[in-house]
Amino acid sequence: MTKMPDFAPPAGGMRPPRNVRTDLDDLSAVRVKSELDLHIVRVLELHPKLKVRFRNYDLASLDHDTKMILLHDINAVLGLKTLRRRDT
Amino acid sequence: MISIDRAKKFAEAHFPKGPEKLAEKLGIKIHQGTLTGCDGWSLSGPAGKLIRINSSVSTTRQRFTLAHELGHLLLAIPTVVGESMYDSLKSSSDEERRVNDLASELLLPESVVRQYVPSVPIVASQLKRLAAKAKVSQLSAAIRVANLAEEIGLVNASVVFFQNGGFEWHWSKTLRMTPQGAVDLFRAAKRHHPKPVRMPQEDDVIVASLLSNPGFASETLFVQLLPAAAGNSLSREELKKQLEEFLFKDDDEFRRQLQGVFGAFLPKCRNASLEVAFGEFYSSKANHWQGNRRTRLDSIKGRQYVRLRLEEWCS
Numbered sequence: 001m002t003k004m005p006d007f008a009p010p011a012g013g014m015r016p017p018r019n020v021r022t023d024l025d026d027l028s029a030v031r032v033k034s035e036l037d038l039h040i041v042r043v044l045e046l047h048p049k050l051k052v053r054f055r056n057y058d059l060a061s062l063d064h065d066t067k068m069i070l071l072h073d074i075n076a077v078l079g080l081k082t083l084r085r086r087d088t
Numbered sequence: 089m090i091s092i093d094r095a096k097k098f099a100e101a102h103f104p105k106g107p108e109k110l111a112e113k114l115g116i117k118i119h120q121g122t123l124t125g126c127d128g129w130s131l132s133g134p135a136g137k138l139i140r141i142n143s144s145v146s147t148t149r150q151r152f153t154l155a156h157e158l159g160h161l162l163l164a165i166p167t168v169v170g171e172s173m174y175d176s177l178k179s180s181s182d183e184e185r186r187v188n189d190l191a192s193e194l195l196l197p198e199s200v201v202r203q204y205v206p207s208v209p210i211v212a213s214q215l216k217r218l219a220a221k222a223k224v225s226q227l228s229a230a231i232r233v234a235n236l237a238e239e240i241g242l243v244n245a246s247v248v249f250f251q252n253g254g255f256e257w258h259w260s261k262t263l264r265m266t267p268q269g270a271v272d273l274f275r276a277a278k279r280h281h282p283k284p285v286r287m288p289q290e291d292d293v294i295v296a297s298l299l300s301n302p303g304f305a306s307e308t309l310f311v312q313l314l315p316a317a318a319g320n321s322l323s324r325e326e327l328k329k330q331l332e333e334f335l336f337k338d339d340d341e342f343r344r345q346l347q348g349v350f351g352a353f354l355p356k357c358r359n360a361s362l363e364v365a366f367g368e369f370y371s372s373k374a375n376h377w378q379g380n381r382r383t384r385l386d387s388i389k390g391r392q393y394v395r396l397r398l399e400e401w402c403s
Contacts, residue, residue, distance in 0.1 A: 050133050051166035061125030061170045069121050070129065070169060073140055077133030 029057045036067050040074065047078055090114060092190065095162055100197035104222050107155040107194045111139065116161065118154065129167045130157035137161060148225040149173050155191035163187060177231070177249075178257035189235060195224050196232040198239065205233055208241045209295040209314055209323045211284050216299070226299045230310045231259055238262075241318065243292055248309040250274055263313060274298075274309050283326070286319060293319025324396065331393040335384050342381050349373050354401045362395070362402040369394055 027045050032038045037059045044052055052074075059067060075082065090098075090113075098113065099106025111118055116130075116137040123142040127149065130139045139157045141150050152173050160167045165183045168176070176184050196218070204218040210233060219229035230247045237245040246260035248270045255267045255274070276285045277298045284297040293316050299308040313319075322330065336343035353373055357365035374385055384390050 047133070050131065052129070052131070053166050053168045055168055055170035055175065059170065063124040066123045066126060069123065069140065073119070073129070073131055073138055074133075077131040077135055077138050079133070079135030 026057075030054050031058045031060070033060065036064065036071070040067060040071055043071070043074055043078075043080075050074065050078060089162060092162060095158075096190075096193055096197070099194040100199060103197055103200055104195075106197070107151065107158055107191075110194065111154065111158060114161075116158070120150075125172075126170050127172045128153040128157055129169050130160045131167065132161055145173075146225070148219075148223065148228070151195065151224060152191065152228055155194045156187055158194060159187035159190040163190060174249075174256075177227075177259060188231075192228060192232040192235060195228060196222050198236060201233060201236055202240065205240055207324055208318055209284065209312060209321075210240075210242075210297070210310065211323045211325045212282065212297040212299050212310065213325045214323070215297075215310060226301070227308050230299065230308055234260060234310070234312075237312070241314075243313040243315065245310070245312040248274065248311060250307045250309065252305050253307075263311065265311070270309070270311075273311060274307070277309055284323070288316070289313065291316060295319050328393070328396055331389050331396065334389050335393060339381065342377070342384075345376070346385075349376060350397055354397070357398060358401055360402055362398055365398045365402045366395060369398065 102109040120143040128141040219226045234245040244262035246263040248258040249256045277296045287294040
């Protein structure tokens with residue numbers, strides 16, 4: 001069997017044209033440095049309709065408390081309730 | 089949600105609380121909190137829409153963030169977490185520019201800008217009054233006016249931001265400027281401050297006026313390009329100052345008295361024509377003064393000053 005030639009050769013090594021926007025919504029590019037970062041990114045990946053971008057694909061400029069507020073807000077608009085310990 | 093045109097009209101009808109009322113109408117919850125490394129964000133999900141604002145920054149900056157995040161939701165452009173107001177203003181992203189344009193239109197409707205900037209050239213004191221009326225920063229007011237350059241009679245305009253005396257960024261839809269050109273203009277404007285500086289540019293004139301913000305070690309330069317005839321004429325504010333120097337140069341008490349009379353008289357002539365109000369002022373109010381003061385008030389310059397003040401109020 002002869003190998004089919006590439007119909008559309010890959011354009012590797014070239015910059016995309018200026019009118020093509022880079023995928024700013026690509027969560028896999030976001031750098032995560034803590035469990036909390038990872039949790040925020042995973043929640044967003046599970047709910048792709050909730051669009052959030054991170055400046056420089058990084059959560060590093062935010063402190064822990066700010067990330068907790070962000071997570072709280074994400075849960076609120078998604079209607080996710082956090083688990084609470086039942087008093088015995 | 090709501091069309092962009094309707095949102096703008098709604099904000100105009102509720103000025104100066106346009107963004108706040110619009111968020112309320114659209115059922116968007118506004119939450120405040122102390123944030124680090126971020127001025128705010130907006131989120132839209134199945135359980136509702138929400139805007140978070142950093143409460144540890146100035147009130148005017150919080151209002152800009154609210155309008156900016158409303159812009160993200162109205163235009164369906166995702167929010168950028170980790171961004172400050174200054175980051176978004178110096179961003180080269182087209183989407184961020186569209187969001188900021190809409191934000192400034194919600195905060196400062198065109199009709200309000202036209203009311204406070206009725207003629208050109210525009211000077212810093214007009215931008216300050218516009219900012220105070222709209223409860224926005226002077227920087228936001230300058231950007232909005234620059235965006236409306238053509239509509240208000242400028243060839244084009246630019247806003248240049250300096251921090252600790254150094255060039256940071258410039259904002260303009262039309263006017264291109266090199267950092268070195270901006271710095272040269274900034275130095276010239278500092279020498280002339282509080283008066284604007286004028287520089288001929290082929291058939292046009294550049295008029296640059298400086299807004300200082302010493303609390304934040306920052307300065308904003310409002311640069312406008314005008315046809316020579318308009319650029320070389322005095323702005324309303326400059327003319328007003330010149331006439332005040334003639335009227336009150338050695339008589340501060342006269343200044344206070346006249347301000348008091350204007351304060352009581354101006355609201356009454358809100359719906360009157362300029363000519364009616366002008367006649368009424370000279371027949372009923374000017375008799376308050378005699379001698380040198382009355383002579384100055386009756387002079388051509390005195391009458392020009394009264395007319396200028398009444399123009400701000402009359403229909």
